[in-house]
Amino acid sequence: MNTNLKISNVTKIYPGCVANDNVSLEFNSGKIYALLGENGAGKSTLVKILSGVIIPDEGKIYLNENNLKLNSPLDAKKNDIGMVFQHFNLFETLSVFENLIIDSDEQRESLREKIDTIMKKYNFSIDLDIPVLNLSAGQKQKVEIIRCLIRNPKVLIMDEPTSVLTEQETSELFLSLKKFSEEGILIIYITHKLKEVMQLCDEVAVMRRGKLVSVSEIKNENIESLANKMVGQNLKTIKKKKAKTSSGQLIKISNLNFTSEDPFETNLVDINFSVNRGECLGIAGISGNGQSELFQVLSGEIISEKNSIEFNKNYIGDLNPQDRREYLMAFSPEDRLEQAAIPQMKIFENVALNNFKSSNFFNNGLINENKIKEHSKKIISDFNVNTDNIELKSQFLSGGNLQKLIIGRELITSPDLLICFNPTWGLDVGAINYIHETLIKINEQNKSIILISTDTDELLKLSDKISVIHKGKLSKIMSAEEVTSEKLGILMGGAN
Amino acid sequence: MIIDIHFIGLIIASIMASAVPLILASCGELITERSGVLNLGVEGMMIIGAISGFALMTVTGNLIIAIFGAMLAGVLISTIFAFLTQTLITNHVASGLALTIFGIGISAMIGKNFVGIPGKEFPVLFEGLKDTIPLLGPILFGHSIVFYFAFALPFITSYFLKKTKIGLIVRAVGDSPESASNQGINVRLVRYACILYGGAMSGLAGAYLSMIYTPQWIENMTGGRGWIALALVVFSTWNPIKILIGAMIFGGLTIIQFHMQAIGVRIPVQFLTALPYIVTIIVLVVISRDSRKIRLSTPSSLGKSFHKDN
Numbered sequence: 001m002n003t004n005l006k007i008s009n010v011t012k013i014y015p016g017c018v019a020n021d022n023v024s025l026e027f028n029s030g031k032i033y034a035l036l037g038e039n040g041a042g043k044s045t046l047v048k049i050l051s052g053v054i055i056p057d058e059g060k061i062y063l064n065e066n067n068l069k070l071n072s073p074l075d076a077k078k079n080d081i082g083m084v085f086q087h088f089n090l091f092e093t094l095s096v097f098e099n100l101i102i103d104s105d106e107q108r109e110s111l112r113e114k115i116d117t118i119m120k121k122y123n124f125s126i127d128l129d130i131p132v133l134n135l136s137a138g139q140k141q142k143v144e145i146i147r148c149l150i151r152n153p154k155v156l157i158m159d160e161p162t163s164v165l166t167e168q169e170t171s172e173l174f175l176s177l178k179k180f181s182e183e184g185i186l187i188i189y190i191t192h193k194l195k196e197v198m199q200l201c202d203e204v205a206v207m208r209r210g211k212l213v214s215v216s217e218i219k220n221e222n223i224e225s226l227a228n229k230m231v232g233q234n235l236k237t238i239k240k241k242k243a244k245t246s247s248g249q250l251i252k253i254s255n256l257n258f259t260s261e262d263p264f265e266t267n268l269v270d271i272n273f274s275v276n277r278g279e280c281l282g283i284a285g286i287s288g289n290g291q292s293e294l295f296q297v298l299s300g301e302i303i304s305e306k307n308s309i310e311f312n313k314n315y316i317g318d319l320n321p322q323d324r325r326e327y328l329m330a331f332s333p334e335d336r337l338e339q340a341a342i343p344q345m346k347i348f349e350n351v352a353l354n355n356f357k358s359s360n361f362f363n364n365g366l367i368n369e370n371k372i373k374e375h376s377k378k379i380i381s382d383f384n385v386n387t388d389n390i391e392l393k394s395q396f397l398s399g400g401n402l403q404k405l406i407i408g409r410e411l412i413t414s415p416d417l418l419i420c421f422n423p424t425w426g427l428d429v430g431a432i433n434y435i436h437e438t439l440i441k442i443n444e445q446n447k448s449i450i451l452i453s454t455d456t457d458e459l460l461k462l463s464d465k466i467s468v469i470h471k472g473k474l475s476k477i478m479s480a481e482e483v484t485s486e487k488l489g490i491l492m493g494g495a496n
Numbered sequence: 497m498i499i500d501i502h503f504i505g506l507i508i509a510s511i512m513a514s515a516v517p518l519i520l521a522s523c524g525e526l527i528t529e530r531s532g533v534l535n536l537g538v539e540g541m542m543i544i545g546a547i548s549g550f551a552l553m554t555v556t557g558n559l560i561i562a563i564f565g566a567m568l569a570g571v572l573i574s575t576i577f578a579f580l581t582q583t584l585i586t587n588h589v590a591s592g593l594a595l596t597i598f599g600i601g602i603s604a605m606i607g608k609n610f611v612g613i614p615g616k617e618f619p620v621l622f623e624g625l626k627d628t629i630p631l632l633g634p635i636l637f638g639h640s641i642v643f644y645f646a647f648a649l650p651f652i653t654s655y656f657l658k659k660t661k662i663g664l665i666v667r668a669v670g671d672s673p674e675s676a677s678n679q680g681i682n683v684r685l686v687r688y689a690c691i692l693y694g695g696a697m698s699g700l701a702g703a704y705l706s707m708i709y710t711p712q713w714i715e716n717m718t719g720g721r722g723w724i725a726l727a728l729v730v731f732s733t734w735n736p737i738k739i740l741i742g743a744m745i746f747g748g749l750t751i752i753q754f755h756m757q758a759i760g761v762r763i764p765v766q767f768l769t770a771l772p773y774i775v776t777i778i779v780l781v782v783i784s785r786d787s788r789k790i791r792l793s794t795p796s797s798l799g800k801s802f803h804k805d806n
Contacts, residue, residue, distance in 0.1 A: 073677070073678050073679060077680060085678070088675075089672075089675035089678045090675060091667070091671040092796065093667070093791070093792045094667060098667075098668075102661075102664050102679065102681075103679045103680060
């Protein structure tokens with residue numbers, strides 16, 4: 001049976017922001033639809049309206065010509081709309097089966113049979129009786145999908161489903177989604193990743209700043225055209241100039257080891273490398289191979305032997321991050337909202353946090369608020385942070401804006417070396433481009449970068465030299481021109 | 497010294513009797529906490545139950561009305577807490593503390609007229625069987641209905657949480673109210689129900705004290721048992737069976753240290769009085785030290801307000 005879902009003139013206004021501005025869309029089963037847009041474009045609001053989590057201010061939703069009243073998630077479920085959220089809606093301490101039975105009206109045995117049938121059909125293998133917290137992200141997502149499938153949905157909405165998946169899991173997911181679509185389930189796929197749209201979808205709707213900008217068929221689009229629609233301007237492709245031949249060594253790591261007491265951390269084994277001025281050293285690897293530990297050792301969160309790190313002719317291995325900053329190092333950690341900034345504190349308060357000693361933010365232990373605010377405003381305008389309210393709590397900044405703020409905070413003191421860890425993780429194209437441009441600019445000013453990243457494309461674009469980390473060991477350091485993504489892939493898998 | 501088997505049986509029975517109010521209040525609070533709500537008002541709800549039960553018994557003369565009246569009183573006072581924390585989204589800790597202070601104050605006020613009035617005798621079951629079996633006779637028989645209910649309650653609670661759908665929903669709400677709400681579960685309703693249930697059980701625990709255990713009204717007669725009940729819930733890692741063990745150890749040590757004081761053992765009284773608290777906590781910490789299990793049984797949202805926004 002054909003399913004037709006119509007969104008008609010939906011508007012949702014939040015104080016200070018129009019999340020959905022008169023959006024109308026129509027979907028038919030048998031196709032996979034992409035809903036594309038940058039972070040904050042209003043995609044998530046729209047799908048939350050479809051799943052009954054948010055009630056729109058205006059507008060109507062029709063499923064097969066019936067006007068739906070979606071006042072709660074329960075209403076969406078009753079109307080056969082299934083939704084897999086970006087942040088899983090699972091109960092971590094309950095078993096998989098308990099998670100599935102909780103919103104089902106069926107008896108235990110018949111539900112178990114049903115789940116088994118679904119798992120067999122789509123080749124899922126999950127132990128139903130272990131607690132959800134023991135599952136990988138990919139498995140958790142499958143549990144969410146099973147939860148939807150139990151109800152034989154007409155519509156399945158996937159909100160940024162690949163942000164937590166490995167590549168292998170992503171291709172598995174795509175296979176499943178194609179199968180669902182063939183079986184007549186209408187699939188709406190929300191993402192900001194252009195490659196995925198091209199790979200998976202049949203039609204694409206692009207949103208920008210709460211408005212629907214275009215609806216088109218994938219065969220008439222390509223990555224560039226979609227990127228331009230999404231960002232609303234022509235993106236320049238960035239090209240890095242090759243670093244000038246060496247102008248002196250800046251940092252040298254020799255025989256650095258780190259042995260952790262925590263069984264979930266990776267030990268670092270005999271790390272040796274050096275970075276010259278004006279150079280970017282990229283460190284590739286599959287996440288969990290010691291990147292986080294390496295970042296902490298380099299930033300001084302973990303202290304090592306004094307002689308293992310030589311920076312600007314000083315031995316600094318035993319210094320903490322604050323002291324290392326005095327020597328003009330700067331850090332941008334992976335977790336923006338927990339490590340780099342304090343979510344509940346205001347923008348300007350966060351700006352003051354990395355600069356206790358050398359700044360004039362404090363007089364005799366008292367905070368000099370005006371100085372800090374002035375300084376924050378400078379960062380915001382210099383680094384294109386899209387807000388004019390420095391009193392805003394940093395948790396309300398979008399990922400891209402927060403990253404710009406953090407990079408700006410680190411760079412405004414013009415450090416000699418910036419160490420960053422996954423600086424563009426989870427950001428939209430516009431923000432990624434901006435960060436990349438900024439990083440290239442640093443190199444051009446004869447400053448150095450150590451870029452730890454799990455994004456191979458990013459590393460190839462920005463690095464002068466690349467090494468791969470695998471199980472806490474670094475591969476030999478290669479010039480960026482001689483490596484390809486295939487070669488990196490092999491090294492990341494642990495082969496020599 | 498001749499050890500009289502019958503006497504040992506009586507001591508064990510008295511230990512069990514002293515554990516009853518702890519088990520009742522803890523099992524009630526356990527359900528409340530499993531739904532993610534931290535109600536520190538157990539002591540207050542217990543004392544309200546104690547005075548309500550005693551007063552109703554004296555005024556109406558009807559034990560059934562008195563027992564259910566005490567539970568209802570517990571429900572009513574916990575409704576205040578539920579309204580504050582779930583409808584007005586106030587802080588759980590502050591609201592719970594206020595509830596205790598309020599309960600102690602108002603019970604003292606109502607209780608003024610009931611001081612010194614002797615209680616009624618509460619009927620016991622299977623009295624005749626008490627002397628038929630040595631040792632076990634006095635342990636198993638000749639107790640009130642509330643006593644038997646209390647010792648069944650941890651098992652009922654465990655079954656309820658693990659095997660029933662409503663129990664599953666309670667745990668789900670405590671684990672992640674956001675997810676539960678997105679699944680269409682009415683988080684506020686579930687939490688209201690769990691708070692009121694906890695109130696009823698605390699009320700019953702109080703009534704047991706003033707009507708059965710020591711049938712009279714004394715101001716502040718719960719004497720911190722509500723706080724012990726709260727501690728039992730946490731240190732048992734939200735496991736009803738371990739609550740039973742903890743309550744027995746606490747009751748046991750309380751009774752034994754009384755006897756030791758009476759015999760005149762040369763240990764400072766202060767140390768003896770503190771002993772039950774220390775040992776109970778140590779034992780529960782030791783039997784619950786598996787950190788993975790703690791992670792699995794701790795309600796993740798405990799004490800956090802849930803506010804659904806649209």
